[in-house]
Amino acid sequence: MKTSIATVTLSGELPDKLEAIARAGFDGVEIFENDFLAFDGSPADVGRMAGDLGLKITLFQPFRDFEGMPDPLRSRTFDRAERKFDVMQELGTDMVLVCSNVSQAALGGIDRAAADFHELGERAARRGLKVGYEALAWGRYVNDHRDAWEIVRRADHPNVGLILDSFHSLSRKIDINSIRSIPKEKIFIVQLADAPLIDMDLLYWSRHFRNMPGEGDLPVTAFTEAVASTGYDGYFSLEIFNDQFRGGSTRAIAADGHRSLIYLADQVRRNVHTPIGAAMPERAVVKGVGFVEFATDMDESVELVSLLRALGFRKTAIHRSKKVTLFEQGSIRILVNTDPLGFASAAYAVHGTFAYAIALNVEDAAKAYQRALALDAEPFRQPVVDGELEFPTVRGVGGGLIYLIDDTSPLGRFPEIDFEAVSDETGIVGAGLLQFDHVAQTVAYDEMLTWLLFYTSIFETRKTPMVDIIDPSGIVRSQVVENEPGTLRITMNGTENRRTLAGHFIAEKFGSGIQHLAFSTDDIFVTARSLRSQGFKPLHISPNYYDDIEARFGLEPDLTERLKAENILYDRDEHGDYFQLYSGTYGEGFFFEIVERRGYRGYGAPNAIFRIAALKKQMRPEGIPKDAV
Amino acid sequence: MKTSIATVTLSGELPDKLEAIARAGFDGVEIFENDFLAFDGSPADVGRMAGDLGLKITLFQPFRDFEGMPDPLRSRTFDRAERKFDVMQELGTDMVLVCSNVSQAALGGIDRAAADFHELGERAARRGLKVGYEALAWGRYVNDHRDAWEIVRRADHPNVGLILDSFHSLSRKIDINSIRSIPKEKIFIVQLADAPLIDMDLLYWSRHFRNMPGEGDLPVTAFTEAVASTGYDGYFSLEIFNDQFRGGSTRAIAADGHRSLIYLADQVRRNVHTPIGAAMPERAVVKGVGFVEFATDMDESVELVSLLRALGFRKTAIHRSKKVTLFEQGSIRILVNTDPLGFASAAYAVHGTFAYAIALNVEDAAKAYQRALALDAEPFRQPVVDGELEFPTVRGVGGGLIYLIDDTSPLGRFPEIDFEAVSDETGIVGAGLLQFDHVAQTVAYDEMLTWLLFYTSIFETRKTPMVDIIDPSGIVRSQVVENEPGTLRITMNGTENRRTLAGHFIAEKFGSGIQHLAFSTDDIFVTARSLRSQGFKPLHISPNYYDDIEARFGLEPDLTERLKAENILYDRDEHGDYFQLYSGTYGEGFFFEIVERRGYRGYGAPNAIFRIAALKKQMRPEGIPKDAV
Incomplete structure (x- = not known):
């Protein structure tokens, strides 16, 4: 899947956004016009920044209130388009998004719109540019991708195509099978957004509540499958308006976006047998929580251990080389790590006593690790001494760790290998x-x-x-x-x-x-x-x-x-x-x-x-x- | 107007809420059941706390999913009601809010519901209690106050009455004139809430977006006028579910609520000539901003003054006894206060250089002040020297001050009295x-x-x-x-x-x-x-x-x-x-x-x-x- 994201999705200023987008691994970026206008540099500067970061500018957007205008508004609208074409050529992008007209002045009429797009296509072609038309869910006359497609079909120009946006189609519950009969070369780009299912005004919902595919409740996977079935192999681009994202961490939101697309591609690849995403193992089946490990120090561990004992946990083993103690009850294992060296100690120094690591017992740890890395999880390694086990580990919530263990490999039997059994002399009885x-x-x-x-x-x-x-x-x-x-x-x-x-x-x-x-x-x-x-x-x-x-x-x-x-x-x-x-x-x-x-x-x-x-x-x-x- | 507020409106724990409600000046309080359940004290303790604060407990709420249940649910529901009657008697309140049934198990039917309420009225009467019925906008069968009123009418029991809630009626755009024909003694209590006009699912809107009367877009004043026209003279009670209020300052939100009711009563009193609120002067007409005053010190004032001069302001007067300088251009007056004594200096110490005071030139400063105080504005006074002017002053945003001045009184001519004219030697030319x-x-x-x-x-x-x-x-x-x-x-x-x-x-x-x-x-x-x-x-x-x-x-x-x-x-x-x-x-x-x-x-x-x-x-x-x- 060729991945892209609109700058409007992220917080920050344009250079910060581009840098975060490149770092997250996207192939391309849509330049949202206001981000560019507020930037104190030329279009060529922006093009150069994107190029230096290895990002293709997939789209310049949006161009509003274009089709179906009466004169003299119509001719002014075409003049405006020519000005934006100038900017696009300087930016180094070949495509502009035209969203369906919401102006009170617009006249409507499919043939009128088609004629306008044909003329715009002619003008774009002279400059080697392309025009994509998208139906906004709240467009004045056109609010359904099927109508937008009919306009594009009648515009009948190679430089005019359709832009699909999952939010606009799914929020109106438009039959997504209608996408399957569109020729792939007429789909110029596909924008993706999910959203939680809350029944509200479409514009308000769109402007504040969109989120990444897989984060919401819309059938974005089915939408993408319909697109993939056409043979479309262009960019899938995130365009997410979300209050939270706009105030959030630029890098973290960009990383979430990239993960959401990889995951989406993986689902689509499995469901419709389309080579849209890279092959990777299936989602890991978790058989249980192997153990939870606390980072603490000798002093603070006293209270924790006495609480564990009051809960009926018994000390069953100690680590052979580190200050780590295993407590058990039923199938529950809790490690208390007071070792002054290593990651646990560093985590303790920052956070205080802290359940910093969790081991998930999966069917196949190596495969789970492979999938986690394919989905941009951050791997974690620390030095181990000879013969000591090393679990495949990724960073989890709050900078904690997730160990991936399984019971078909030696990793699942960790206590017998790294630990030495001890008998608990406290007379603690389990509490069931x-x-x-x-x-x-x-x-x-x-x-x-x-x-x-x-x-x-x-x-x-x-x-x-x-x-x-x-x-x-x-x-x-x-x-x-x-x-x-x-x-x-x-x-x-x-x-x-x-x-x-x-x-x-x-x-x-x-x-x-x-x-x-x-x-x-x-x-x-x-x-x-x-x-x-x-x-x-x-x-x-x-x-x-x-x-x-x-x-x-x-x-x-x-x-x-x-x-x-x-x-x-x-x-x-x-x-x-x-x-x-x-x-x-x-x-x-x-x-x-x-x-x-x-x-x-x-x-x-x-x-x-x-x-x-x-x-x-x-x-x-x-x-x-x-x-x- | 007898004022009340539901505890659910505020953040904090029950004792904090009650204290803030009393301090804001409310007459009564609705106890929201969960606030009481989470409180580690008996119902009598809660009743005593409210009583000690001078608050009447106007309502215990809500009692859900009561009417129209089939047996055996019906008899269990009545048992549940008896248990709540026990709590109410201990609390010391005589009224419970029953909201319209949303249960899938409910059967519907106006006569069935009326019969249930008649029986509940009998049971309540035995204990000297009253039952108020409210139509939720999303009730399963009853979602309109007109239907709730018909049920109450047919229940035909003196201990059963109607509860009106502006949100439930206005969110469904129910004709509020239908309220005018309800006998006042059958309206047991009136709940008020406003909301911004956003088209969305009613339940979601209600649970997250409600706000105080006058803060939103609903015609709450017209609603209250319709209620007042019946001769109703009971409590008006705020019941506001709002995410922001739930995380906000308990005292500030309670104060806003009280202000909103006083303001509402004043509007209703004027519009329908009903003695619902205390008489007070009309809203003050502002003729302009008299001046803005900066708090700063000698060092920091240098940059401020040079910026004012670059903007074309000329120094025109200095205060006779304090280190305050007047700058003017056109009709704009700016005071720069570097006096080391007094409020400005204290404000500067906390906030740095700061436009801490604004003078509003009103038609009648004394009346404006009287109205501001009637609406819970916090008066401000500081010592003045003999002959120095004292403006009626209230606290404004961020702890700043709002001076109320007028030009029919000496207060409006302040520079001629407290200040001495000087001529600016800098040769600054105005900038228009x-x-x-x-x-x-x-x-x-x-x-x-x-x-x-x-x-x-x-x-x-x-x-x-x-x-x-x-x-x-x-x-x-x-x-x-x-x-x-x-x-x-x-x-x-x-x-x-x-x-x-x-x-x-x-x-x-x-x-x-x-x-x-x-x-x-x-x-x-x-x-x-x-x-x-x-x-x-x-x-x-x-x-x-x-x-x-x-x-x-x-x-x-x-x-x-x-x-x-x-x-x-x-x-x-x-x-x-x-x-x-x-x-x-x-x-x-x-x-x-x-x-x-x-x-x-x-x-x-x-x-x-x-x-x-x-x-x-x-x-x-x-x-x-x-x-x-």
């Missing part, structure tokens, strides 16, 4: 914790789409719809990445403000990261009792909560009493019941959760407000700011 | 600047509605629709408050992020404030030439800009050349032409603008992106951060 239920990551809101795209493109997962969680100090947006068997479940909480519990965590930790780990049990009451006997202090939940759930779900008073006595939260969906028990916060806001699922498939979102209020109340003495100013 | 065209304030985005409401409620002004300005580093939202004759024009720019030019200004200045002053001329070219001769350095605009406007507006090449030579920006609307000339930035991002209007009514929004890019380029060396990370 069985496995990781989910890993909860807290991220700055503008990184949320980045990590959703990262996980869904590399691993065989799906994302759930976004849910708003009402924190007393603001809204936290929550979305889940999970796989069908439930062996990988990652909840992502995005926060915009620092006063929410999630925002406080990010501010204290200097970045996004894992904020809590949820373990499963098959009997929450037995586990709660066992934990209590080991000195575990659950998070205290308001009694008002229990009165409400008893009324809301029609619970037996006896059950409500037991829940209340153990501070267990309850939820229910059409599949079954859910029980949740929380620890208080530790360090900069990290905490643990224990859940029992009786068929339930969600994550207890309705309980989040009560859990957050309770955690905040507990943290208050340590200085989380009160909201009132 | 005539008067203040507009004052541009930059505010944190979440303060924007606060200041829009402040200005529009106190002064005879209107607000224009919000415009998005694309800063290279993010979106800046811009909205204008202006009066019909154009003697007061205030532009408000709201920014969410610190990397925009506006955000940088706020970050550097530690707060919102006036970021630029625009002066008018009646010949921009004469002014530009004159300024040039005095050493004024205009902001350099990219040549690309001029190629575009020539093509876009069909300008004569000669005119374009003159604009380009003087770095003048150009715009046009249906009323005429507009010319803009900018200074570079001074201090923490302050700048001046000179405009010529030839009938034009806007503010050059299409040029903002080019002006911002040019200002950022100029500031770059001083360290505005590059966006790329």
Whole structure:
């Protein structure tokens, strides 16, 4: 796939944008006119900058309100076009995007428009330029690519072609099979954008909510398949208007865009057997979370280890050469790394005690790694001593690490190789914790789409719809990445403000990261009792909560009493019941959760407000700011 | 008007919310159930807190999915209601809001719903409680207050009444005259919310975009007039779901809410001659900006004064007792205050050189002051020496001051009284600047509605629709408050992020404030030439800009050349032409603008992106951060 992106997608000034686009690996760039106009350099300067970065200028855009104008507006419009042709020749691009007319002055009429385009095609041809016509979803007369195509067909000029844009077609639910009968040479360029499904005014939706293919809910893959079926082999170019992207990191958004296109090409290649993208292994099937590793130091590890012990974890092994200890319970493995050398120590120095690495147990680690790299994941390596295992590793959220391990290779059996078994002398009894239920990551809101795209493109997962969680100090947006068997479940909480519990965590930790780990049990009451006997202090939940759930779900008073006595939260969906028990916060806001699922498939979102209020109340003495100013 | 507000409107925890609500001056409060459930105290504790603060609990809300349920859900729903009645009695409130059923299980049918309400009324009556029924705009069967009223009518029970909510009725464009025939005693409470007019899914719009009456575009005043015409004299209660409010300052949002109700009552009182609000003077007519005063010190004033001189301002008077100098040109007066004592000095210490005060020349300063105080404006006084004038003064944006002066009282002739005329020896020649065209304030985005409401409620002004300005580093939202004759024009720019030019200004200045002053001329070219001769350095605009406007507006090449030579920006609307000339930035991002209007009514929004890019380029060396990370 030949990749391109419009400068309007990114924040920053034009040179910054071009540099980020080249660095992300795009082949081409669309120059959005205002970016060029605000730039204090000539068109030739811009052309040179792009050329020096190895970027082809695929398109100059947009040229508005062209077709169907009455005179004298019509002749002025052609004059205006000639001026833009001058700019394009200096820029060194051969194509301009003309979007369908929205002017009140326009007259309409397909033949009139076609005649205008024929004349524009003649003028363009004299200069060796091409004109692409795109139907805006809110165009005055033309708002459907089928009508735009009919105009292009009747314009009947080799220098006039069609520009397709997934947003304009999909937002109006136009049958995308209508694309399959367009001759590929008449499709001059294809613009791609996705968007969350929110029913609103098309222009408002388009200007503020677009996002990268795969980040939203539109069938962009099916759209691209229809385009690919024509044999089209030109540029696929991202044109995304998004408030968040416009305020975000230029490089990070450009990188997301490139990843979204590679992933899209991979899906299209598999579905329609078109050589549109490079071959790569399929999305990796995750069989479970192999372990989570904490970075800490000797002093701070004391509190963490005592919390793990109160949760029933037993020390089972120590690393042969590093200060790393393994704790286990059920199939859950937690590593506590206090080694003063290496990446963990550096991460600790920046973030404090921190669940900095997660090992995903995949079917084939080498293939998963290959796919991750093909999707622009950043590889990570650190020196290992002789004979020590080296896992394929990529950078994860908040600069943490994701180890890729499997159990058909020696890598999956890491404790037997690098570690030495020890026996735990503390007499700790397990609390019935069985496995990781989910890993909860807290991220700055503008990184949320980045990590959703990262996980869904590399691993065989799906994302759930976004849910708003009402924190007393603001809204936290929550979305889940999970796989069908439930062996990988990652909840992502995005926060915009620092006063929410999630925002406080990010501010204290200097970045996004894992904020809590949820373990499963098959009997929450037995586990709660066992934990209590080991000195575990659950998070205290308001009694008002229990009165409400008893009324809301029609619970037996006896059950409500037991829940209340153990501070267990309850939820229910059409599949079954859910029980949740929380620890208080530790360090900069990290905490643990224990859940029992009786068929339930969600994550207890309705309980989040009560859990957050309770955690905040507990943290208050340590200085989380009160909201009132 | 008896005022109330729902706790869900504000951020924070329940005690903070109640305290802010009482402090803002509300009479009552609606307890939103989740706020209560998350609170770790009994219903009686909440009731006591409210009582201690002098707040009546007007409503407990919401009770969902009640009417029209089939058995056994029906009997469970009644059980649930009894549980909530228990809570209400403990809380000390007598009314519950039941919103129309959205459950898939509900059966519909007006008589069935009426029968359910009759039974609920019986149960409520036994406890001395009342039930209010509200039609949600997205209710499954009932989504219109007229249907809800028919159900209440047929329920025919004194303890069952109707709850009206302006958002639910106005968002569906239901004829509000239908309210006028409802008996006042059957309207149990009235909820109010406004919203910006954006066409989108009703539920999404309601959950995220509601705002205070007068802050949005819905005809809330007409709605309230219809309610008032029934003789209704109960509570008007704000129930506002808004993402921004949920993350905002609890106290500031509560204060805005109270102001919005006072203003609304004042409008209704005038329009329908109903004694719904306290009598107060009409909105103040502003005849012009009397002066703007800068706080600075001796050192920093040097650069400011030399910029004023380059703009053609002459020193005309000095204060008799303080270090304050008056500069004049045309009818423009600028005070430079370097006095080391008093508020200006304190403001300077916090914010640096800062246009900290603005004097508005109104028809009657005493009446304007009276109105401002009635609308919760914060009065400001500082010690004055004998015989020195004291202006009625209120706090304005960013902690600055607004002096209210008039020219029928001695207050309007301030320079002749407090000041001594001096003659400027510098030989400065005026540059043809005539008067203040507009004052541009930059505010944190979440303060924007606060200041829009402040200005529009106190002064005879209107607000224009919000415009998005694309800063290279993010979106800046811009909205204008202006009066019909154009003697007061205030532009408000709201920014969410610190990397925009506006955000940088706020970050550097530690707060919102006036970021630029625009002066008018009646010949921009004469002014530009004159300024040039005095050493004024205009902001350099990219040549690309001029190629575009020539093509876009069909300008004569000669005119374009003159604009380009003087770095003048150009715009046009249906009323005429507009010319803009900018200074570079001074201090923490302050700048001046000179405009010529030839009938034009806007503010050059299409040029903002080019002006911002040019200002950022100029500031770059001083360290505005590059966006790329």
